Amino acid sequence: MDRLVKVEAAELELHFRPSYRCTATFKITSLIHTMPVAVKLSTVRPSFYSFSPDAVALLPPLSSAVFTVVLLPTAEPPLVSPPDVVFVGTALAPALQRANSVALRHFFSRPALPIFRDASLPIHIIGPHALRSLLLGSGSTSSLLASIIPSCTPPELSAALLLAAGDSSGGNAVSALLSAGANPNSRRAVGGRSAIALAVSAGCAESVEVLVKAGAADRPLNEAAAVNRTDLILFLLAESDLGLDWADMADADGRTPVHAAAAEGSVDALRLCLSCGGDPERTDARGWTPLHYAAAGGHLEATSLLIKSSDFNPRLAVTRGGKWWLRRKTAFDIAVNKGHSHLFDILRPEDELIRAARCGKVAAVSASPLIDEAVLAEACLDQPVWESHGEAASAAALVNTGN
Structure with missing residues (x-):
């Protein structure tokens, strides 16, 4: 005899919602004609799950019963790989015509009782909340992604893409989400940053390449310059029709890749931008030159490079005026305000x-x-x-x- 019961499910899916009871049902049918079958349900991690109406039951000959596995309320889904499993244990119970839960538990506690393992049902926790938790956590696996992604709509996948793109090791997740229908041109609701801009800032070349191939239109050169990734700058340029003046292309705040590289002290990217015609003296919407940004960040090497690359003395450039508390400032003033004393000598406007x-x-x-x-x-x-x-x-x- 191979089995005592038939379970009408190969796996279970729990659609996760934070702090709610999440459930999945399955049906068990006795295959025995002549006597009752006792059923016991269990999981490896019983602190997370319960069963309804109970974890034990007595099935009369050829009868069926419906059971519900319940994920107890929790803020975060208990995602593991391999997944949790519901084990269906059974035993012949000829002497039990009627039995309550206490009697059945006592029955299954008998040491010599032959128990069949009739089924093992993997528990897949699915839904957009589970996907978000997986991407925000560490150690996400392709098997978990594969089980969760089909349960999400394209807008939900696109929202998840922004999380995966911001992960420095999120290349596999980005690829899987795009293959499932995520929008490669997704943007954050607040700030409007694109998925590819997040991938560039995270420094994940794999994500950047996959997004470009999927049709991402943005070319976030400022982000690439800020993280000093000359390889990404060159890749984005190769995959675009930007002109020779790319290093002077400004964002909504008037900042060019030269500003972005200077602000972070990204000297390799700064040198590339300047060598390609980037203007070291250009001001942004606040009147800040790249030298102001280098001074604010305390970046000595970037400061020196900008001074040497300028056609006039950039130490003399001042920010835009404003109220009395927003006086016009040189790069030296900003270094003083920030306490970057190691920049005083190089930034002083020669008195x-x-x-x-x-x-x-x-x-x-x-x-x-x-x-x-x-x-x-x-x-x-x-x-x-x-x-x-x-x-x-x-x-x-x-x-x-x-x-």
Whole structure:
């Protein structure tokens, strides 16, 4: 005798919802004509699952019963590979015509009782919430993805694509989601970043290549420059019809790949952008040059490269004005505000303003755009010296302009 019962399911699917009871039903039919069959249901991890109406039952000859496996409420799905399993154990029970749960549990506890393992039903936890949890967790496997993806709609797959694209090791998941119908041009609702931009920021070349082949239209050069991935910059350029001025293409905030590389101190990408014609002096919507961004990040090598690549002295460039608390600032001022003292010497504007004041050039002092807190503070230290040399007018102009 191979089996005592027939189970009308090969596997079970639980559509996961956070903090809800998730259920799946299955039917068991006795194959024995002459006597009752006792049934016992179990799982490897009983703390997660229960059974309804009970985990034990008595089936009269050739009768059937419907059982429900219940995933107890939990915030996160208990995803494992291989999956959890419902085991269906059975035993002939000729002496049990009627039995309650207590009697059946006592029956199955008998040490010499021959128990058949009639079925093993894998439990697949599915749905968009399970997919999201899998992608946000660590150690996601292709087998789990394969079981969950068919339960999701294309919009749900597209939302999941944004999670997978932002994972530095998410290439396999990105490929699987795209194959199942995810939109390669998906964007985040907040901020509008595209899937390929997230993949570039994560530095996953596999995801970037798969997205491009699937039809992703965005070419996030700023993101590639920021993470110093010259290989991704060159790949994106090869897969686009961008012109020779790609290094000066600005985003909505006026930032070019040169700005992005400078902000992160990505020297290899910065050097590539500059060698391809990127403007080291271009300002963004706030009036920040790449040098301002390099100074804000404390990046010495990028700062030096930008100064050497500029046709004029970029130390003199100032940000856009505004309210009194948004005074125009040089890269030196920003370095001072950020406490990047290792940049002071290279960013100081060669003391042109202070030299002008010391030489009595009142007009130059008054007209200079470089008056700011940092320079003024340094200049005021020398004010008594200037007055002693007869340059009181220059000192007064410096102080008055600063005020």
